[in-house]
Amino acid sequence: MDGLVIKNTGSWVDVRTDGGEVVRCKVKGNFRLKGIRSTSPVVVGDYVTFERNSEGTAFINDICDRRNYIIRKSINLSKQSHILAANVDVCLLVVTLREPVTSIVFIDRFLATAEAYSIPVSIIINKVDLLSAEEKEEAERLAKLYSDIGYHTLITSVTKRLGLESLPDLLKDKTALLAGNSGVGKSELLNWLVPGAGARTAPISEAHLSGMHTTTFSEMYDLPFGGRLIDIPGVKGFGTFNFEREEVSHYFREIFTVGRGCRFSNCIHVNEPGCAVREAVERGEIAGSRYSSYLNMLDDQDESKYREGY
Numbered sequence: 001m002d003g004l005v006i007k008n009t010g011s012w013v014d015v016r017t018d019g020g021e022v023v024r025c026k027v028k029g030n031f032r033l034k035g036i037r038s039t040s041p042v043v044v045g046d047y048v049t050f051e052r053n054s055e056g057t058a059f060i061n062d063i064c065d066r067r068n069y070i071i072r073k074s075i076n077l078s079k080q081s082h083i084l085a086a087n088v089d090v091c092l093l094v095v096t097l098r099e100p101v102t103s104i105v106f107i108d109r110f111l112a113t114a115e116a117y118s119i120p121v122s123i124i125i126n127k128v129d130l131l132s133a134e135e136k137e138e139a140e141r142l143a144k145l146y147s148d149i150g151y152h153t154l155i156t157s158v159t160k161r162l163g164l165e166s167l168p169d170l171l172k173d174k175t176a177l178l179a180g181n182s183g184v185g186k187s188e189l190l191n192w193l194v195p196g197a198g199a200r201t202a203p204i205s206e207a208h209l210s211g212m213h214t215t216t217f218s219e220m221y222d223l224p225f226g227g228r229l230i231d232i233p234g235v236k237g238f239g240t241f242n243f244e245r246e247e248v249s250h251y252f253r254e255i256f257t258v259g260r261g262c263r264f265s266n267c268i269h270v271n272e273p274g275c276a277v278r279e280a281v282e283r284g285e286i287a288g289s290r291y292s293s294y295l296n297m298l299d300d301q302d303e304s305k306y307r308e309g310y
């Protein structure tokens with residue numbers, strides 16, 4: 001039978017068939033996905049085929065080719081990757097300037113990764129209700145920075161129901177992935193978009209305390225206005241690690257565009273003469289924060305340095 005993976009706990013997955021039946025399936029230990037070495041061979045968003053054995057247990061036996069997938073680097077030092085979700089149309093990246101502070105490098109790494117997989121990202125700057133007047137201006141600067149680059153950006157307060165109006169239209173009939181650090185309001189947003197989802201929300205301090213023993217599974221929800229939303233455990237350490245140095249600039253849109261004007265076609269915008277990117281940074285046409293994030297990703301070869309950033 002065929003179906004869509006709507007929940008993944010690590011030990012079993014729920015698969016929904018076209019007929020709407022949800023079947024709990026196991027993934028065989030020796031299941032190997034065509035060449036991908038991953039700690040999570042089957043993920044939410046995958047289309048799979050499965051089979052029931054005589055005891056009534058269902059097993060996944062194939063995964064359809066993925067249109068795309070979102071990956072994160074493994075926490076341990078094995079070179080295995082961890083695929084978070086597959087067949088995603090759009091990412092909602094929830095970030096906050098307070099409680100907690102989302103690092104700009106994290107945002108830019110996320111954007112670059114999504115760019116590499118050609119998945120559009122909408123940035124949701126949440127918890128605006130907590131901000132002072134000055135911090136609000138900071139939020140607006142950030143929103144302008146990213147919308148100038150071409151990212152759809154919203155400033156919201158999910159709890160106060162501010163700035164959310166455009167979301168249903170944006171998400172209609174799409175498969176969206178909810179992403180962002182822990183505590184930024186993803187579950188709160190999910191509960192607003194999917195009344196009855198019943199996702200647990202937790203103040204940051206509690207989330208940290210309970211984080212040690214709560215199960216972390218990924219789940220897909222149907223949006224009442226059409227479309228689907230995927231909620232995944234924290235994306236700590238999110239980012240790619242297999243970009244070539246020359247490739248990194250391709251995933252920073254404005255750096256890529258301006259970089260066409262560099263004297264050398266293989267310029268990586270660090271210290272080459274005639275670098276249009278560094279000139280644009282100096283003139284303030286490319287944000288210094290974006291250029292810093294770019295340099296940070298260039299430095300990725302050093303693993304320990306990468307992990308300290310989060």
Ligand SMILES: Nc1nc2c(ncn2[C@@H]2O[C@H](COP(=O)(O)OP(=O)(O)O)[C@@H](O)[C@H]2O)c(=O)[nH]1
Pocket residue numbers: 126127128129130156157158159160180181182183184185186187188189200201202203204207
């Ligand atoms: N003040 C304020 N608190 C919010 C907002 N959105 C979420 N929260 C709170 O922040 C905490 C973390 O939210 P949660 O949705 O659990 O974050 P998640 O870890 O990203 O799923 C909870 O106490 C939420 O009620 C908001 O817009 N403003």
Ligand SMILES: [Mg+2]
Pocket residue numbers: 186187188200201
């Ligand atoms: Mg949550």
Ligand SMILES: [Zn+2]
Pocket residue numbers: 259262263267268269270272274275276277278
């Ligand atoms: Zn250059």
